[in-house]
Amino acid sequence: MAGAGRRSARSRASSSRDDDDTKPNLRPPRGRGRNHTSIGIFNVDLRVLLGLSVIAFFAILFLIYNLINPIEQAQTPRVVTPFPAPKLMDLPQFQGEHKESLYWGTYRPxxxxxxxxxxxxxxxxxxxxxxxxxxxxxxxxxxxxxxxxxxxxxxxxxxxxxxxxxxxxxxxxxxxxxxxxxxxxxxxxxxxxxxxxxxxxxxxxxxxxxxxxxxxxxxxxxxxxxxxxxxxxxxxxxxxxxxxxxxxxxxxxxxxxxxxxxxxxxxxxxxxxxxxxxxxxxxxxxxxxxxxxxxxxxxxxxxxxxxxxxxxxxxxxxxxxxxxxxxxxxxxxxxxxxxxxxxxxxxxxxxxxxxxxxxxxxxxxxxxxxxxxxxxxxxAGKAAIGNLLGGIGYFFGQSKIAISGNMNPGNHDDSILYWPAELYTAVPSRPFFPRGFLWDEGFHQLLVWRWDIHISLDIIGHWLDLMNIDGWIPREQILGAEALSKVPSDYVVQIPTNGNPPALLLALNDLVHGVKINKFTAAETDAISSFLERAFVRLEAWFQWFNTTQSGKEVGSYYWHGRDHTTTRELNPKTLTSGLDDYPRASHPSEDERHVDLRCWMLLAADCMHSIAELFEKENKSGKEYGNKVKLLSDFEILNQMHYDDAYGTYLDFGNHTEKVRLVWKETTVGHNYATRELVREVLESPKLGLVPHIGPVSLFPFIARIIPADSRILEKQLDLISNRSILWTKFGLRSLAKTSSLYMKYNTEHDAPYWRGPIWMNMNYMILSSLHHYSGVDGPYREKARTIYEDLRGNLIRNVVQNYHKNGFFREQYDQRNGKGKGARVFNGWTSLVLLIMAEAYPS
CATH class of the missing domain: 2.70.98.110 (Glycosyl hydrolase family 63, N-terminal domain)
Incomplete structure (x- = not known):
């Protein structure tokens, strides 16, 4: 997880004018006598001139106002212009007693x-x-x-x-x-x-x-x-x-x-x-x-x-x-x-x-x-929810945003401040990531809404109110001096063309489904309904931002923008925007890419929007468009044509790729004094367009999205892939990259240790487990097989996380696929807390 943002000074246009330039001349014309007629004419002219002077005065004020404010507004980039709709946090349900009840708290995680x-x-x-x-x-x-x-x-x-x-x-x-x-x-x-x-x-x-x-x-x-x-x-x-x-x-x-x-x-x-x-x-x-x-x-x-x-x-x-x-x-x-x-x-x-x-x-x-x-x-389950709730923080400040066109996160000179904003959010890790992360928060809210719906809506509302006029939300929130003190400067700048998985929709989809089946109390249903009704316009803008800025060349295809196609130091250019960082994609980033995980995120988004439209009986053009988008993205045949590889029996990304890439030491001369060595990327064969042969959670996203029919042989192949001990399966959970991958546990640079290239991550295991649970309850020839794998994987995940917690005192960011030991950030009370939902067998709708 990493972030971005920058700072620039904005100058205000100013205008000053000498008083004499604006005073009307009320003296009578020369050559006029002081007779009755002339006095009468003077009185009439005076009234007219006084009226004109008032009009002129306000006209000048209007011109000065437009010289100062509108010009300043016109100079403000769209990227730092708030979304033009009523804020969710202004809803009555977030005022009064609710607002006061949450005023004080342990909000400094x-x-x-x-x-x-x-x-x-x-x-x-x-x-x-x-x-x-x-x-x-x-x-x-x-x-x-x-x-x-x-x-x-x-x-x-x-x-x-x-x-x-x-x-x-x-x-x-x-x-x-x-x-x-x-x-x-x-x-x-x-x-x-x-x-x-x-x-x-x-x-x-x-x-x-x-x-x-x-x-x-x-x-x-x-x-x-x-x-x-x-x-x-x-x-x-x-x-x-x-x-x-x-x-x-x-x-x-x-x-x-x-x-x-x-x-x-x-x-x-x-x-x-x-x-x-x-x-x-x-x-x-x-x-x-x-x-x-x-x-x-x-x-x-x-x-x-x-x-x-x-x-x-x-x-x-x-x-x-x-x-x-x-x-x-x-x-x-x-x-x-x-x-x-x-x-x-x-x-x-x-x-x-x-x-x-x-x-x-x-x-x-x-x-x-x-x-x-x-x-x-x-x-351990109590500690999971207690730590997540105790890690909720309140932040206020301004994000730093890269000016459009400058995608270098290390350049802090070419940046601008977002508007001053507040954020109430859970955090992934108190020592390492004590700030808001957009896609993490979606997983957090799967827990929080089950504990306190009103707190969950409050948090999601704060996030959606950070949306700009284009429907973009900065994916990492570094607000205020305390938050900034924990982040290296190179990771502060947010890049406005880059997204992050819309995981908040996981929780919102749950809430919509709960309203439809009358799961909540009348007060909770009213709160959720009023929230969704106001949020709909923002959610539409968010959907359209993804649908336009992250779309691929083929209809119904998408790819994560923001990969560095010029890098010479990364073995495989990272895809930070996907949330899966160094998970291997096409070796040579291009506009020809198709990312199967983003396609499935877009299906979730379209389905959620369609459900909200149905809830409020919005049978309008947009509601039908969401329904059509769901049909397109859930079309099994189109999905298979774009992403399925029969030889591997799974779904893969598509792009410009070669496996013949390695890191080698190269000597370079610095000035005329000495030589130095650096690790650089060497490409041994030209890349070709095709499916990218790396298997991991990305390959299972169509399974996670439940697109695969319950009677399809492809479902059986997915189950075989999950349970294969030579590929993904371990007795501690599923690996984040197949053991057979050429990049399995490979460093991405000299210092970038493998992150999503083998270790076990709880959020992806939870999502896979969720679909195993789904298919184990659906009639089909593979129902019992799904049930057996589900029970084994669930038991492995719970046992390993609980043992680590009692032995070492913490939840961890990830777990070693070889021995199950916690690794990465300690006190990672974010999505690792999903172990509680695994215990409870509570999964997204």
């Missing part, structure tokens, strides 16, 4: 614990702590693999009001719980509380660490509003107030700290607009204290009018402390102490236990796993 509001400039909170690595103190704050934590992640999270996370850092076990509530006196969005519980286990070499711990809880105001230090922060038992302040959105607020343990609390205040590098500020401050005074503690000093307050909480372990954020009216009333008490101590304990029970009950109702799976699988 890039840090181990981060809280913010769903607002562009928010009051944010978070947690840091000190650990020891290689004999040195280090600060933990931002999720990163180099921290080498044994475990972290949300074991339970309801996406709204509650979450429980366990972090294991060497000998320290840190449990964090989040609770949100809304009372009569609460400010907008309600109050929230965080419980921190630290335990240490003594082991050789860590006696000092296991005797004490240093936590740092902070508040920062992105708007720059001053935060006030509370009372006697060192005497926490006498005065629990840490900080206070006020904001336009929530009113007055206070932050309190309560604990029955003996704590030492220190603080520091900072004034800076840069919140994303807060851990650097704290480390520098602590380092200064150590150098000056030899103590590892904050100085109990603050900048003037600080917008960041950091509180160091130190104590011998084990210890527990509660942090309560109280907002709204009545902060000076006698009820304040009662409100603080309800968010701390025994009251908080009771509420957290109740929320845990509610989570467990909702989990069972949503996925119905009891008596179907063992307890270890259920624990």
């Amino acid at each position: 890039n840090v181990y614990l981060g809280i913010r509001a769903r607002a562009p400039r928010s009051l944010i909170a978070g947690l840091m702590w000190i650990s020891i690595k290689d004999g040195r103190y280090v600060m933990r704050h931002v999720c990163q693999d180099s921290d080498e934590l044994s475990k972290y992640g949300w074991e339970q999270h309801d996406g709204r009001n509650f979450g429980h996370q366990v972090i294991v850092d060497q000998d320290m076990n840190l449990a964090t719980s989040f609770l949100k509530s809304k009372g009569e006196d609460s400010g907008y969005g309600g109050d929230w509380a965080v419980r921190l519980y630290v335990q240490n286990h003594k082991s050789k070499g860590y006696e000092e660490l296991s005797s004490s711990a240093h936590l740092f809880f902070y508040l920062a105001d992105e708007d720059g509003n001053a935060l006030n230090i509370g009372g006697d922060t060192l005497g926490i038992h006498e005065n629990s107030l840490l900080a206070s302040g006020s904001r336009m959105d929530i009113g007055s607020w206070q932050l309190h700290l309560k604990s029955l343990d003996d704590l030492e609390v220190h603080y520091a205040g900072f004034k800076t607009p840069h919140v994303h590098n807060l851990s650097d500020l704290v480390q520098e401050n602590l380092g200064l204290q150590v150098r000056k005074f030899g103590r590892l503690q904050l100085p109990d000093t603050s900048d003037d009018s600080p917008n960041i307050l950091v509180f160091q909480i130190s104590a011998r372990t084990p210890f527990r402390t509660d942090v309560a954020f109280i907002s709204g009216t009545g902060l000076e009333s006698p009820r304040l102490e009662e409100r603080v008490g309800s968010h701390t101590g025994s009251s908080l304990t009771s509420q957290l236990k109740e929320k845990q029970r509610e989570f467990d009950a909702k989990f069972e109702k949503s996925f119905n796993l009891v008596d179907k799976l063992d307890s270890e699988s259920i624990v």
Whole structure:
């Protein structure tokens, strides 16, 4: 997964005019006498001239406005012009109580614990702590693999009001719980509380660490509003107030700290607009204290009018402390102490236990796993949905977009900013990909809608509102300083001719089908229907963008645009837009290509649009066009003519291809001084147009799309292909490229290790498993064969993911096809969470 985007300054035309140039001349004409007639004529002329002057004045204003604004608009490229339709997030269902209920949350997935509001400039909170690595103190704050934590992640999270996370850092076990509530006196969005519980286990070499711990809880105001230090922060038992302040959105607020343990609390205040590098500020401050005074503690000093307050909480372990954020009216009333008490101590304990029970009950109702799976699988299943919901974030900023015609993602000079936009979305991985990815989100929503339809619609609505006037959606969203800090500059620029699989339609298709069969409550049906009715025009534009910009030469053919046909360093030019990155396509990209996976994505899109049109009885021209498109793309004979290879017994891409390609070392001279070696591509024979002989998930897309008739011999061949241990099958799941492929596990460049060239990916396995489940329930000669393969593959996937989770503490981006070990990004709580739907046997409609 990678992204793109760029920046340029826009100049505004300006116009100024001397006042004398615009003043009408109201003096009477020369040579006129002052008789009655002339006075009467003057009065009439004066009224006329006054009227004309008013008209002229407004005409000039109109001209000035058009000189400034329309010219600026005309100079704004279409690519950064929003889609001209009412926004989905302006629907009444996303306002009022719904919007307020989701205001606060753990919406900063890039840090181990981060809280913010769903607002562009928010009051944010978070947690840091000190650990020891290689004999040195280090600060933990931002999720990163180099921290080498044994475990972290949300074991339970309801996406709204509650979450429980366990972090294991060497000998320290840190449990964090989040609770949100809304009372009569609460400010907008309600109050929230965080419980921190630290335990240490003594082991050789860590006696000092296991005797004490240093936590740092902070508040920062992105708007720059001053935060006030509370009372006697060192005497926490006498005065629990840490900080206070006020904001336009929530009113007055206070932050309190309560604990029955003996704590030492220190603080520091900072004034800076840069919140994303807060851990650097704290480390520098602590380092200064150590150098000056030899103590590892904050100085109990603050900048003037600080917008960041950091509180160091130190104590011998084990210890527990509660942090309560109280907002709204009545902060000076006698009820304040009662409100603080309800968010701390025994009251908080009771509420957290109740929320845990509610989570467990909702989990069972949503996925119905009891008596179907063992307890270890259920624990992993809860972590799958908990981590996905706990990884939902809120982002605000501007994407960087390549100006049309410049397709070099490394060139940041020729780019422009998208409009300022917000995005509420799940993320694939907190340490590696803590931002929005378009095609990932479609798989995420297959889980989320089954848990909370309203959250799912909210997320999909945010994505569709990012659509520009042409129907294009940037495929990777890198919004705001925190998100940008995690992305190499070469991957920031978004290219407006490039797409990404419209996987959001997987979830929308499910919702449409559910409405048709009366699966939902009346309130849910109303919410889905009103959403789809407003979304229809955007979905039409999205469909047409794909249908025109990604079409091939043959009617009904498509290919992923954006492949680099000039590269001399890639063994096989990547197809990042397909989502399958280095999965091998035609060796020489050209306009003659036909990609079978994109054809099937277009069938899904057309079918979804046709279903929505039927739902609203849109028997108009567009509705019929979608029906005709479904017939064309599901035509079995045409599909076979374009993509089927009888020798391989499967479907293949078509393009300009040769297998005689390799990477070789070549010496080049740099200047007149020295020679260097680089790995470059060497083509040993001319490519020819034809089917591309690489087998993998792409080959199975017609099977995934269920185009193949249940009685076709081709279906049998697909089943044989899936279950062949020499091609795709392993006891851990299906490979992402056939073992027989010439590019199986081959590096694509000197440093690009194989990605979609062998390892097991959960999203594709889930889609294949879904169709196995479908064909196992359809009458036909291969029904039992499909059932046997389905049960074996399902068991292999569940067993391997669950074992890896309990052994290593994480879900992983992919799994090794040779030994089943997790690899790629750790804490990959995106589509690997689909293992829960596999457990529940819940598949797309």
